[in-house]
Amino acid sequence: MLGLNLRQEFKGRRLRGTAIELSNEANTGATQVSAQDFLEITYPTHDLLKGIEAVGPNQGRPVVVIGERGLGKSHLMATLFHAVHDPASTGAWLKNWSSTLGDPAIGGIQLRSGMLVIGESLHRQRYKFLWDLLFEQHPHGTYIKGKWEGMGAAKTDIPSDQLVLELLRHTPTMLLLDEFQTWYDGLTNTKQYPWKNWAFNFIQILSEIAKEHPDLLVLVVSVRNGDTDAYQQIHRVNPVQIDFKAGGSPERIQNDRRRMLLHRLFENRLQIASSSVDSVVAQHVSEYFRLVGTPAAEQDRKRREFTEAWPFAPHLLQLLEDQVLIATDAQETRDLIRILANLFKSRGENACILTSADFRLNDDASGIGALLDSVANQQHRTLREKALRNVTSVVEAVPDHVTKVPHLQEIMGALWLRSIAVGNLAGAEPAVLQVDVTQGKVVDDNAFQVELATIIENSFNIHQDGARLVFREEENPQAKVMASARNDKLFTDGSDLAQLAKEVRYVIGGSEEVAKTFRVIALPRSWMSEPWAGLDESEQLERWDERLPILVLPEEPDRLNEQLGRWLKDHLQKRRNTVRFLLPRAGTSNAFYDRDLLILARAEMKAQEWGAQSAEYRKLQTKYQNELRDLLKKRFDRFAVLHRWNFSEPSKCEFHVEALKEQGAKIPEAIEQALINDLFVPEDFQDLVLEAAAENASVGKLLRELQEPRPSGQDCIPWLGEPAMKERIVRLCARGKVAINLRGLEYLQAQAGEDEETAWKRLRPKLAFTGRQLDEVFLLPPSAVPSTGGAAPPVPTPGPPGTGGLFGGGVSPTPPVPGTGGESPANPTAPAAQPGGGIFGGGTGSGPRTTLSNPATSPLNLIGKLEGWGIGPATPVKEVTLKVSAATGAQLRELLKKLPDGMTFELSLDKEDS
Known part of the structure; x- marks a missing residue:
């Protein structure tokens, strides 16, 4: 799409939150990163420029930022922080935007410098009193605090204005108090603890100092509304109010907001020429004018709107801003950014312009449905369920639906989105739906009418409301399942972890053929300290049989040799050479802390739990199960087996790490093939068998030795399982390297003059003993047993x-x-x-x-x-x-x-x- 690039923070599978924190423990808060990095994602809206001017030199009024959650108060306050803390970078940013927007006034804004800047998000409740914040973060704070507390009987409940002025004269300060109302409304106000009264008085002192001594204090406060006592004291000194109304005409407000949205979402939106955009959207705009009936006098203005809003259609943005989000508890700009980012990731590469029709109800991979579920009310959940059922109904009822209703998904998505609008605006006329599905190719009017009629006839909840079509009523099972899956309180018993482990076992070792040969165990999240905790009884060490154990690690060990060596010493007392460690891809987190995997596992559980109520839940169980298994299949790409063992210093153990190309249930066999073809050294195995034969050792003893690491730092011989190891012993016997005493009943060895393959076919079925029987089967040098065949002896x-x-x-x-x-x-x-x-x-x-x-x-x-004896059917x-x-x-x-x-x-x- 003309090389448009989404910002890196929105490219992940699950979007990180767009909420701005002034500071956090990870030092990634908005005031803790460089001014250049933060201003890179900041667009100079009218409100933001107004704020920068209000904290500039020669300004003498406190600043109050007013707005509900999600409008961008914290982002604005962080910008003001950088404007004073790093005026050089901020000035360069203003000049750059002045050139970009062709507005010299932006580059001429004066910036204040030389002030200490203190910013705090008060809702984090790290300070009981405002003066504690000043005393802790101001360089002269400790002195003033000691002076105040040392006043004895003359000590006041709150620091006096003289003390605050003395503090500020030492170092002039800009104080930013984000979420002031949230903090203030939570204060206790009793006769014993009149903390709210004290805060009320102290904010009055600060606001008056900010007005009378602007050279000493710049005060910036954010509140949700102007009706609270938290704001009244500041209001008395006539502060500069920033209320996100942007000023000017509604068109200017709208353009300002949309440019901010696009700059926040994309790295290079402003670098794409308007002429290029016009050519891409020309077909859609032309059809929009024709179908909606736009007057010729309005077409130029509307065309500019399409250019400004691209890659999103302006009618989509208006729908989301004025109708959909207003009907939810969404956090305005914040949630709108997340919705649009998801939409672009899902459909941006395939569409010349994004409309309501791009909200595909069946496109769960993009996360759009899950995101809308998270901000939707009951009506949204009901309508989405109905829309999904309608799609299924049409597909089942219309043979060759791909040809007869080619725009089924687009129409259903657009109608669903438009049906969650408020009041009389819910739903859409057929012409509007046709506009939504029109991209770079014109949709024939007659064909569209036939297609729409087919959909209406085979759907059970599309109603005609005047000229509009609208979805109505009922619960959405998917929203219910996902809401439960996100509720951590429902899974405190660890059932979701057990479900995830169960799916891991199934994906790797669930097939019947694999289960015969391999024992797949998904180690828990605390695998290093408590590997057997919470595992099924059948997976405990004492229940292991002769199957080859594959231990699936939930995370990649950061020091693989050291950690796996220590693990083998501490948690596996025997058969240490038999285990294979299946490793996740590099860079993945612990599977049991992976939110994506856990939510899918929980969703599968809940859908299964409610499956008896409705077939919809059973479908959802299959859907989430398939999604989870698809992720797990791709998660593991390597395995490790022991190479050299060091019991006294496990950190010096060495492991072979081999890549895997296969996925899912093909992994166990791929591991064995890699061991046989790449790691198993036949010469080493032969030497060990010959050594055992020289000592007349039993086969049972040899096999037990092979299941343990070789001592003295020798290379371990990969354990391939008892049947494979016995076959290789018999193969050596067929080559004449050893002989085998079968419990005194029979002696096996190659006959004189007998080729290897003939001997192999003759001897292979002989060593059928297992378990303790093998302790009575002995290896011998071939010279210790006379030949039983070969050349004929002298005539008797x-x-x-x-x-x-x-x-x-x-x-x-x-x-x-x-x-x-x-x-x-x-x-x-x-x-x-x-x-x-x-x-x-x-x-x-x-x-x-x-x-x-x-x-x-x-x-x-x-x-x-x-x-x-070689006696066949024709032998006399x-x-x-x-x-x-x-x-x-x-x-x-x-x-x-x-x-x-x-x-x-x-x-x-x-x-x-x-």
Whole structure:
């Protein structure tokens, strides 16, 4: 929009207040910043120039600034402060505006100098008596205070005019008393404590000194109105009154005020040429004249109004100033500035001129709706609810509504805003609504009439009031929810913090797939001192299982290595190497102190609480929930894991901090991929496993060691979870690096001549043990276990048929080692099977053979053993013997039924006599 720049203070997601404080604890008050910085946002209105002249040299009257809240009293008083405190900067500012506005009189205003300036906002109640302010801040105050208090019996209730004059003769002073009426009306006035009477008398002394000795005292006081006793004593000395009427004609008042508004909002509004503005708004102005019927004689004046008010339409400003804000408890200029700033942020880039139609009811991201809710009365809330429901009603009732009612949002927004005006001015004629929706492109009259008629027909609360259309009545659920969300007293139990933590957990780890592998814990706002306070029982340390813990920090640690190291030492006594810390973006505040996040969490809670009453509240719950989750998804962009541990000096711990590109529920998997691809060093892991194998350590012991930081400042090996770590151990076994003793039942190792992938597929399902079972699974060097496969051994010497254990037909060339694939029969001393192969038997064949056997086990394990021996469907086998130690007749019958057809079998057994 012609390069128009909003001031930086209005660019944030949530606007800071525009209220002016003379001073504050943060030293950012209007009198605590430099004159150049403050005057940069100040426009020389008629009232302000009048005030500067009134406190100039050769002036002898006190100054009273009169006006209700929000008109700019404090801003004016701060300007007067700088005018006397820094006349050089103020003079340069006046000369600059004199040139800009083409008014030499502005640059010729005389400024007072050489005075001490004391400014105080009395509503802060930091002083019980006015003389305390003087005594504390005046360089001669301590002396005069001591002199007054040392008068003994002659001491008066208030300091005398002589004492005050002595004080001022030492150092002439300008005294600014902001919010004097608020302070004065709050004073006690009893026989025992007649403080209001004393203040009444003392302000009389000050006002008379200011009139009679203007070289010693300049007195400036602000009050809300002239009807209070706080003002009467000053009124007696005929003060200069500044009442924000600006003087002159109504047109001059209006122009003065609007220029002030635009200068306060924008950095460069006055630098944009009028000719450029005229060309941008020409289409809108032309349609305005045609539709409203502006007489030709008035068109030049109206065109100048459009140019002066741009980027806002003058009819919008008039609506807000004269009708909308007058119907609310809004603080005049202050709230108008906030509304216009929000409007420009939301729509300024897309519109050539801003009108009532730019108040989009569905544009909550800009905050306009929330801001208007904050200043609205019951009528506003009712009408906004009706407008929102009407939009929904039209959308649901009109197929292809995007084509048939393209200006639905603009018309509803404009009609809603115009319906909250006061009295008979509420609502708008169709021609006015057409003007509002007209931007850089003309809207066809007939098409607009059809569109408007469609909207009216499908809405349930638009009424015809003469020639006007107007919204009427009913409560606004959104306003109710947001008003409750902003009320801190409703959430003293911390339920809003719990709700926010719940949403954090859901956003990061809410999906079922994530929850199977990861345990996501949102640490509370006091995470450094009480990390487990307030967490669900399932999230407490003693309830942790084998899932990978992701600890979500509410804020970015300012000294990450030191704070996380200290945290691990103090709050996690075991498995310190397993946690991942999820970090918020740099520069973000603690999530549990973030007003935006808390209000959304509260709004979601309240909408859910009232959801049984109305579907509107359930929609609002979804709306606020989605907004909150969208913010939380974008909040986290890094994670940290332990790199080096130092128990004795946790501040010397080191952490890996890695960036994340994924958001929301994709974060846990992204963390694991980053650990595997970027931080996990396979060589370090292999060295540790080989070391464990050399010591014949158990797999359980190795895994427990991996879950703890490595000592002596060694680099930690990232913990990837028990399944992943066991897979990597088996992978090393498949490479022939180690062997594994499976609880004495079986030994795993790569066979001679077997490639890694084949061995991996064979060995991978073997290490299925978990928990304490792994303490009985031992790692061994590969040389400690004989090979169970590979090249065929020498041809065995034929032996008696039936030997060879479960499956056998010959004698092994060497005695097999127990536990290997070449084990001897489970009972080597038992009688040999009968010739012919026992229950499964056949004749002996010719050619080289390898005798294989396995001790008694389940059928499923025997099928797996066949795969391990390399016996496939087409592999011929001879002398097959299946030994069954004991069976019932039923079991034997069932076994015989399942024998394959086309084969013969010999059966022998020992029957037990009854």
